[in-house]
Amino acid sequence: MKKMVRIKHAKDGYVAPRIYEKTPQEMFKPRVASNCEVNRTHVFRVKRQTVAIVVVPGVMASRLSNLDDEPVWDPDDLYFMSNAYFWCAPEKRYKLLIKKGRKVMDQGDPEILKKYPKAEERGWTGLAWDFFGKLLGGLHDWKTPLKVFLDLPVYAFGFDWVDSCEVSGTLLRQFILEKVKADKVIIISHSMGGLVTRYALAGEGGEALAKKVLGVV
Structure with a gap:
């Protein structure tokens, strides 16, 4: 039997609205909510x-x-690359790239950082911008409708490609679990x-990371 809808009058007392919080997945279900009370917001x-x-870029x-x-x-x-690697002997390349150790650069183009203020903290400066x-x-x-429901921040993980995949993979896992502020991640x-x-x-x-990864492209 259907519930009868009673007309509300000005003298009726205030009834606070009932608030439902749903995830994007729940909002797309056929029945969003059940047992909604009549005469109530x-x-x-x-x-x-x-x-x-x-x-995660390539080599x-x-x-x-x-x-x-x-x-x-x-x-x-x-200019730096041509001088450092094109016209030099193997010994010089070894001294430059191997002997003194390496780390990912964290200094970026000021114009890029001005346009994307969070680029540095999200690791963008470690990747070759031209690529x-x-x-x-x-x-x-x-501009995607998904942003109505989701925040989609973009991070980048630059890594020392001279080192092993084991070392870089461990650092990637730490980067995502400790620095990427998100419920889930998609790795490209x-x-x-x-x-x-x-x-x-x-x-x-890797099990802890797998629980956080939505997909890998």
Whole structure:
């Protein structure tokens, strides 16, 4: 039997609205809510979730410096690269790239940081902008209806491609679990980045990361 709807009058007491909080997945179910009371306001709120996109580049696409913060590999600086590697002997390349150790560069173009204020904290500066700038910027500026329900921050994981996939995969796992602020992540990997991602998920301790990963592209 259907519930009878009673007309509300001005003298009736105030009845607070009933508020429902639903995840995006729940909002798409055929029956969003049951047992809604008649003569009462019902408010549905979407619980915004964060799904981060993490870009893991291929071999040689990460910008590297030595432990003294001197650049040793920077594809964005063609003048440096041509002088450092094109006209030099193997011994000099070894001394430059291997002997003094390496780390991912964290200094970016001021114009890029001005346009994307969170680029540095999200790891964008570790990637060669000429190779990955359009991808990172395009994902950040993506006009998609999904953003009605989801926050889609874009992160980048630059890594020392001279080192092993085991070392880089362990660092990727730590990066996502400790620095990526999201409920779930989607990893976009390329070339060696796919091998690094595979170790991060399948290597020792990968179970914790697997629970957070929504998919790998």
